[in-house]
C-alpha cells in the first residue's frame with residue numbers, strides 16, 4: 385500500500401519530472417484534497433494481479449484532485465463512455481502520461497487502461513459519496529475480463 389510518506393515522495397518526483405505547471409494545468413485552482421492512483425504492472429500485496437490501478441476504487445470529495453501516476457510503463461487512464469456523471473468532462477491520457485483531474489461533479493466514474501481493458505485493468509472513482517448514476521454505470525457492457533472486474537468493483541459500492 386501507499387504510505388503517506390511514499391505518496392509525498394512520488395508527488396515530489398512527479399512534479400520534478402513534468403513540472404508543477406503541467407500538473408496544475410487541468411485544475412487551475414484545486415482547493416480540495418489530493419489523491420494518487422498508481423498504474424502498476426502487478427498489484428501490491430499477496431495476489432499479484434497483473435495490470436492494475438491502485439487503488440481500484442477511490443472515494444473522494446467534490447473538489448478533490450486525483451493524479452494518475454505512471455509508476456510502471458505501458459498504461460494510461462481513460463474515462464469509460466457511459467460511466468461518468470452527466471455534465472462531467474471525459475478524459476483520455478496518453479500512454480505513460482501522468483494526469484491530474486479535479487473532480488467537481490459528484491457521482492461514479494468508471495475508467496479504464498486502454499491497452500489492458502480487455503484484461504480487466506479498470507477502476508472506479510466515487511465523488512462526493514454520490515451513487516445516483518449507479519444504474520446507468522452498471523448497464524455499460526465490457527469485453528473480456530473487464531466485465532467481471534467492473535462487476536466486482538461495483539458490488540463493493
Ligand SMILES: [Cu+2]
Pocket residue numbers: 435436458459460497498499500505
Ligand atoms: Cu494498463
